[in-house]
Amino acid sequence: RKVHPPGPKGYPVVGNLFDLMVPEWWRNTVMWGSQYGDVVFLRSLGQPMIMVNSYDVAVDLFEKRSMNYSDRPTSVMVNELQQWDWMLSSLSYGEQLKKLRGPVQKFFESSNIQHYEDMQKNETQKLLRSLLRSPENYSQHLKTSLASSIMMVTFGHEIDSFDDLLVTLARMASDHVEMAMQQGLFLVDVIPWLKHLPKWFPGAGFQVIAENGAKLSHDLRYVPYRYAKDKVLTGSATRSFTSQQMEDCSRLSGKLTEDDEAVISATTGICYGAGASTTMSALMFFLLALTLHPDVQKRAQDEIDQVVGDSRLPELSDRPRLPYCSALLKEVHRWCPILPLGVAHATREADTYEGYYIPAKTIVIPNCWAMLMDPNEYPDPDAFKPERFLPDDGQRMPRDPTKIAFGFGRRVCPGKPLAENTIFLAATHILTVFNVSKATSEDGSVIEPIVKIHSDGVVR
Numbered sequence: 001r002k003v004h005p006p007g008p009k010g011y012p013v014v015g016n017l018f019d020l021m022v023p024e025w026w027r028n029t030v031m032w033g034s035q036y037g038d039v040v041f042l043r044s045l046g047q048p049m050i051m052v053n054s055y056d057v058a059v060d061l062f063e064k065r066s067m068n069y070s071d072r073p074t075s076v077m078v079n080e081l082q083q084w085d086w087m088l089s090s091l092s093y094g095e096q097l098k099k100l101r102g103p104v105q106k107f108f109e110s111s112n113i114q115h116y117e118d119m120q121k122n123e124t125q126k127l128l129r130s131l132l133r134s135p136e137n138y139s140q141h142l143k144t145s146l147a148s149s150i151m152m153v154t155f156g157h158e159i160d161s162f163d164d165l166l167v168t169l170a171r172m173a174s175d176h177v178e179m180a181m182q183q184g185l186f187l188v189d190v191i192p193w194l195k196h197l198p199k200w201f202p203g204a205g206f207q208v209i210a211e212n213g214a215k216l217s218h219d220l221r222y223v224p225y226r227y228a229k230d231k232v233l234t235g236s237a238t239r240s241f242t243s244q245q246m247e248d249c250s251r252l253s254g255k256l257t258e259d260d261e262a263v264i265s266a267t268t269g270i271c272y273g274a275g276a277s278t279t280m281s282a283l284m285f286f287l288l289a290l291t292l293h294p295d296v297q298k299r300a301q302d303e304i305d306q307v308v309g310d311s312r313l314p315e316l317s318d319r320p321r322l323p324y325c326s327a328l329l330k331e332v333h334r335w336c337p338i339l340p341l342g343v344a345h346a347t348r349e350a351d352t353y354e355g356y357y358i359p360a361k362t363i364v365i366p367n368c369w370a371m372l373m374d375p376n377e378y379p380d381p382d383a384f385k386p387e388r389f390l391p392d393d394g395q396r397m398p399r400d401p402t403k404i405a406f407g408f409g410r411r412v413c414p415g416k417p418l419a420e421n422t423i424f425l426a427a428t429h430i431l432t433v434f435n436v437s438k439a440t441s442e443d444g445s446v447i448e449p450i451v452k453i454h455s456d457g458v459v460r
């Protein structure tokens with residue numbers, strides 16, 4: 001509903017708590033969108049929020065007005081008590097963000113990340129061998145392979161098992177921070193003075209959680225970095241994000257300063273948390289799509305057979321000649337949004353948009369679910385149809401879903417080139433050597449899978 005400046009008073013509070021408590025509650029936000037429009041205002045425990053339901057509005061706010069819409073919501077629990085304030089994804093828009101995003105963007109851009117193709121192919125071939133040995137453990141094999149790939153790219157650290165010490169640390173830390181980031185879970189985020197309560201005080205259990213979080217935050221930042229640094233200094237390191245940054249610093253100033261180390265440890269420390277579960281989720285949805293749609297699988301395999309032949313596995317350079325496989329992966333990002341509500345941005349200052357007053361420090365949520373399920377852009381949105389991205393001559397190509405799935409504006413995912421390469425290699429390698437199908441019981445009858453999608457509140 002349109003209201004006029006000056007104030008947020010009198011805004012409609014839409015939806016109700018029940019809507020927010022059901023699993024996959026963002027599905028309801030599509031209804032809010034059709035009822036209230038592309039911009040929906042809510043108040044959660046006094047905190048103003050807007051939900052952006054259309055791609056055009058997302059571009060208007062996050063891209064055309066990016067100076068104002070590139071902040072992040074702050075949280076006492078995450079930023080202050082647990083000291084995750086070094087983490088790029090939770091930094092406010094400003095000098096520190098620019099200082100950290102610069103090296104991250106430079107490292108992950110396509111021209112640099114292509115140097116890691118051999119390493120990625122090696123990891124993917126290890127995945128194929130594990131899948132051959134015990135296909136029933138497919139999700140564990142995927143997790144291990146993706147963890148190893150990210151650890152190799154970031155620290156030059158190869159892992160054999162998911163119980164690897166650095167991976168365990170990164171997993172525990174990621175779980176902790178994801179929990180702490182959930183809006184409204186901790187009262188201290190609503191009533192900040194509670195942060196002064198000692199941990200023995202009745203009801204101050206959050207202080208114990210915070211203390212553990214602060215330790216994990218410190219260890220995640222410095223333990224893997226020191227390990228990788230030692231390998232670089234002893235000459236036993238392979239090329240990685242850490243080694244490249246250390247070389248850049250030495251070339252520019254002849255030595256590694258404390259400030260350099262603070263940047264390298266922060267930029268490398270975030271990679272596992274940001275990249276492992278998201279890429280894993282995309283590949284799990286890919287396997288689900290193949291299981292449910294054998295016709296799609298067959299068409300993709302035929303394309304690979306024709307283009308690549310049967311004497312080698314696909315490479316990144318084959319991508320332009322595999323349009324159906326590329327369309328399949330676009331459809332995976334659209335059909336099963338991994339981050340249905342993206343990652344929240346926040347306004348720095350008050351703004352007016354199309355007659356709406358948007359206060360300063362409003363949390364701005366891109367409703368990626370609604371954008372990717374928009375029937376005007378993607379007719380029959382619940383159906384899995386890669387061919388929608390191969391339109392007949394003269395027909396319009398629907399919007400590339402990765403323009404939504406990887407976020408917007410100045411906070412867009414910097415890891416996108418790496419994620420896309422990893423997903424392409426794993427998906428096409430699996431298609432080349434395996435058939436993915438529904439399981440059968442002992443008497444040979446097909447077991448219909450029951451699709452259950454787990455979400456930790458951020459990543460599905």
Ligand code: HEM
Binds near residue numbers: 089344416418
């Ligand atoms: C399928 C895989 C992935 C998806 C769908 C994904 C999606 C996203 C999204 C939606 C955001 C928030 C963008 C915004 O605020 O508008 C984000 C941020 C980020 N992603 Fe990814 N991501 C993926 C993989 C990766 C990988 C592999 C890495 C690095 C190893 C990575 C690193 C980051 C970082 C550092 C941020 C924070 C950027 C900032 O706050 O400025 N992501 N990602």
